[in-house]
Amino acid sequence: xxxxxxxxxxxxxxxxxxxxxxxxxxxxxxxxxxxxxxxxxxxxxxxxxxxxxxxxxxxxxxxxxxxxxxxxxxxxxxxxxxxxxxxxxxxxxxxxxxxxxxxxxxxxxxxxxxxxxxxxxxxxxxxxxxxxxxxxxxxxxxxxxxxxxxxxxxxxxxxxxxxxxxxxxxxxxxxxxxxxxxxxxxxxxxxxxxxxxxxxxxxxxxxxxxxxxxxxxxxxxxxxxxxxxxxxxxxxxxxxxxxxxxxxxxxxxxxxxxxxxxxxxxxxxxxxxxxxxxxxxxxxxxxxxxxxxxxxxxxxxxxxxxxxxx
Amino acid sequence: xxxxxxxxxxxxxxxxxxxxxxxxxxxxxxxxxxxxxxxxxxxxxxxxxxxxxxxxxxxxxxxxxxxxxxxxxxxxxxxxxxxxxxxxxxxxxxxxxxxxxxxxxxxxxxxxxxxxxxxxxxxxxxxxxxxxxxxxxxxxxxxxxxxxxxxxxxxxxxxxxxxxxxxxxxxxxxxxxxxxxxxxxxxxxxxxxxx
Numbered sequence: 174x175x176x177x178x179x180x181x182x183x184x185x186x187x188x189x190x191x192x193x194x195x196x197x198x199x200x201x202x203x204x205x206x207x208x209x210x211x212x213x214x215x216x217x218x219x220x221x222x223x224x225x226x227x228x229x230x231x232x233x234x235x236x237x238x239x240x241x242x243x244x245x246x247x248x249x250x251x252x253x254x255x256x257x258x259x260x261x262x263x264x265x266x267x268x269x270x271x272x273x274x275x276x277x278x279x280x281x282x283x284x285x286x287x288x289x290x291x292x293x294x295x296x297x298x299x300x301x302x303x304x305x306x307x308x309x310x311x312x313x314x315x316x317x318x319x320x321x322x323x324x325x326x327x328x329x330x331x332x333x334x335x336x337x338x339x340x341x342x343x344x345x346x347x348x349x350x351x352x353x354x355x356x357x358x359x360x361x362x363x364x365x366x367x368x369x370x371x372x373x374x375x376x377x378x379x380x381x382x383x384x385x386x387x388x389x390x391x392x393x394x395x396x397x398x399x400x401x402x403x404x405x406x407x408x409x410x411x412x413x414x415x416x417x418x419x420x421x422x423x424x425x426x427x428x429x430x431x432x433x434x435x436x437x438x439x440x441x442x443x444x445x446x447x448x449x450x451x452x453x454x455x456x457x458x459x460x461x462x463x464x465x466x467x468x469x470x471x472x473x474x475x476x477x478x479x480x481x482x483x
Numbered sequence: 484x485x486x487x488x489x490x491x492x493x494x495x496x497x498x499x500x501x502x503x504x505x506x507x508x509x510x511x512x513x514x515x516x517x518x519x520x521x522x523x524x525x526x527x528x529x530x531x532x533x534x535x536x537x538x539x540x541x542x543x544x545x546x547x548x549x550x551x552x553x554x555x556x557x558x559x560x561x562x563x564x565x566x567x568x569x570x571x572x573x574x575x576x577x578x579x580x581x582x583x584x585x586x587x588x589x590x591x592x593x594x595x596x597x598x599x600x601x602x603x604x605x606x607x608x609x610x611x612x613x614x615x616x617x618x619x620x621x622x623x624x625x626x627x628x629x630x631x632x633x634x635x636x637x638x639x640x641x642x643x644x645x646x647x648x649x650x651x652x653x654x655x656x657x658x659x660x661x662x663x664x665x666x667x668x669x670x671x672x673x674x675x676x677x678x
Contacts, residue, residue, distance in 0.1 A: 217664045228671035235671050252667040260676035262659075262667050266531040275662025353666050373676050375667065376657045403658045406508040409553055412651070421659040424650050427603075438640025442514045446674055447648035449640050464655045 187307055199289030206297035207281060207290050208312055212334035213327070214279035218269055219243060220333055224357035225255070226274050230350035230443030246270060247415065253369060274401050275372055278418030291418055291431035292400040294318055295325075305337040306354040315419065321397035321471045322420045323349065323444055332361070341444040350443035382429040389413035389457065395478035422465025432458040437476075439469055448472035450453065454481045651675055 224241035236255045241248060247271045253261045272280075278291060291297070297313040298366050302310030310328035317324050328338035338353035386409050393413065400415040400422075414423040433451035440447045444466040450473075452459050463472035621639040652673045670676060 177540060213664055226668060228668065235585060237671060239666070239667065242664075250667050253671060254671075254676075259676055260670075262660075262670045262676060265669065276664075279664065310555060315618045339665060352665065352671070371676055371678055373659060373678055375651075376668075384644065397503045402653065403662050412654060416659075421655070421665060423651065423655040423658060433639075434636045436636040436640045438637065438642065438644035439533075440641060440644040442648070443672065445648070445652075447644040449644040449647055451640070460643065462644070462651060464651050466659070 176261070202289070202295075202297040204300050206299050207292060209299070209311065209329060209334060209365065210297070212290060212311075212338055213329050213481075214276050215242070216330075216334045217316055217336060218248070218272075218276070220335060220359065222357060222359050225355045226252075226352055227355055228350070228352040233443075236355075243269065248377070259368060259370040260373065261369040261371065262373045262375050266394055274403055275416040275418050275421070278399075278401070278416070288412035291315070291399075294322065301344040303317050303338075304332065305330075306357040308332075308337065308357065310337055319398065320468065322467055324416060325419055326341075326351075329361065330357075341469070343444075375449035385411040385425070385427065388428070389426075389454065389459075391426055391454070391480045392480055392482045392483040393424065393475060394480045395474060397467075398472075420466050422463060422467050422472070422475065425464070426464040426479065427460050427462075429458040429460050433460070437473070439472075446472050448476060450476045452476070452479060454479070653677060 191308070221241060221243045223238075226237045226239050227244050228235045228237065230439045232270055235257060241250045246271055247266045249266060250264045251261065281290060295317055298314045298316075300312040300314060302312040304310070305328050309331045311331050313325075313327040313329060315325040315327070324342045324344075326340040326342060327336055329335065330337055332347070335357075337357065342351045343349055381442050388409070389409065396415060397430045398418075399417040401417075403421070404415040406413060411427060412423055414421060416422075431453065432453060436450060438449045446462070446463070446465060446467060446469050448463040448469065450461050452461055453474040459479075463475050465472065637651050653670075653676060656669040656673050659665070663669070
């Protein structure tokens with residue numbers, strides 16, 4: 174909770190950002206679904222497993238090998254691309270006790286999302302899942318209650334609640350992207366490592382992520398309901414990232430040498446939106462970029478709300 | 484507002500409207516002078532609130548977009564219309580501005596966010612209820628100045644969006660991996676993972 178408090182404080186510095194939770198109406202959500210979300214969030218952290226995962230968006234299909242090993246109170250994760258670029262992402266010795274804001278939003282007993290938790294922003298329902306990677310699953314459907322986020326159809330291992338398949342769906346019920354396990358074993362790391370060209374050491378909790386800097390103090394006047402900052406916002410950072418526990422978006426700001434004519438650019442890949450817009454703050458021409466797994470309109474509104482902090 | 488128009492609106496918001504939908508929404512706006520003047524008044528007030536001189540209260544964007552449609556139909560049949568991203572954006576902004584004034588309940592609209600105080604006078608924030616109807620949706624207001632029909636500029640912005648996705652994708656995935664149940668699978672979205 175201390176971590177969360179530290180994350181929330183910088184937001185309070187912008188009074189307009191202190192959002193009232195909308196009137197919570199979550200009676201239409203299955204209470205069991207909240208329990209499953211909580212269980213999923215914990216099992217993702219606490220269980221050791223390894224498997225082969227497919228990730229699909231449009232015609233693009235990627236295959237990856239993934240493993241998570243938990244020893245004592247630290248975990249090590251690794252993901253290796255088996256198709257396309259020979260790249261590997263490794264995160265070693267990640268402390269289990271350090272919960273990130275996104276995980277807290279999924280777990281029960283946390284007051285930040287109100288009593289309804291994620292059911293405040295998604296209507297949750299349960300169903301019978303299909304077989305994924307040879308295991309029986311339960312289906313958890315998350316339908317967004319507003320237009321700021323996408324919906325999800327999740328298949329959780331009926332025994333361990335591990336997330337085995339996830340589809341992101343838009344308002345027209347079209348699947349934007351999907352990942353699922355093709356093979357899964359509950360144990361530690363792979364013994365045989367595939368060859369890779371690039372190894373990326375992924376960021377750790379509480380570690381200041383190096384990134385581009387921004388001279389001007391800035392903030393957002395508006396956030397979609399239920400989104401919180403993923404990390405403490407350091408002064409001078411050019412990136413701000415927010416999550417509601419399922420969706421994540423990042424807002425980047427950079428100075429431009431000269432003012433660009435007004436306009437906007439949008440590129441979408443799967444559920445990812447990349448949105449750019451030229452603005453001016455205090456006479457300084459800036460480029461706003463929003464990258465996230467959110468609809469285009471959400472990105473536009475975020476770009477609209479970029480403001481200079483006093 | 485009819486269900487059909489609502490669907491078109493939704494498509495416009497996602498930049499997925501086809502020309503028929505665009506025309507349908509445009510015709511709705513053009514047939515209702517009151518809605519159009521509300522929209523213009525709204526933008527005027529918003530600019531005033533932001534301390535800027537209003538630059539485009541006199542400009543009827545819907546008319547300009549209709550003109551563009553007509554021109555495009557005459558010159559570039561079958562090709563992807565060069566004006567579309569701008570047009571749909573301008574239309575989305577103008578259409579959305581009318582929605583909140585068209586009978587949605589302001590009390591409901593106001594419950595989801597608190598920055599309404601920054602808007603002037605008796606001008607209401609705009610909003611849209613989705614089919615679920617539980618949470619209000621505030622619409623985009625569009626750019627801060629005239630969304631001009633400049634194909635080169637918008638192609639440049641699209642190219643920027645493409646480049647920035649490559650440039651920032653990994654840093655975004657890093658945060659997503661730490662905060663959602665998919666974990667490191669988020670890196671699958673990164674075009675080229677770098678050290």
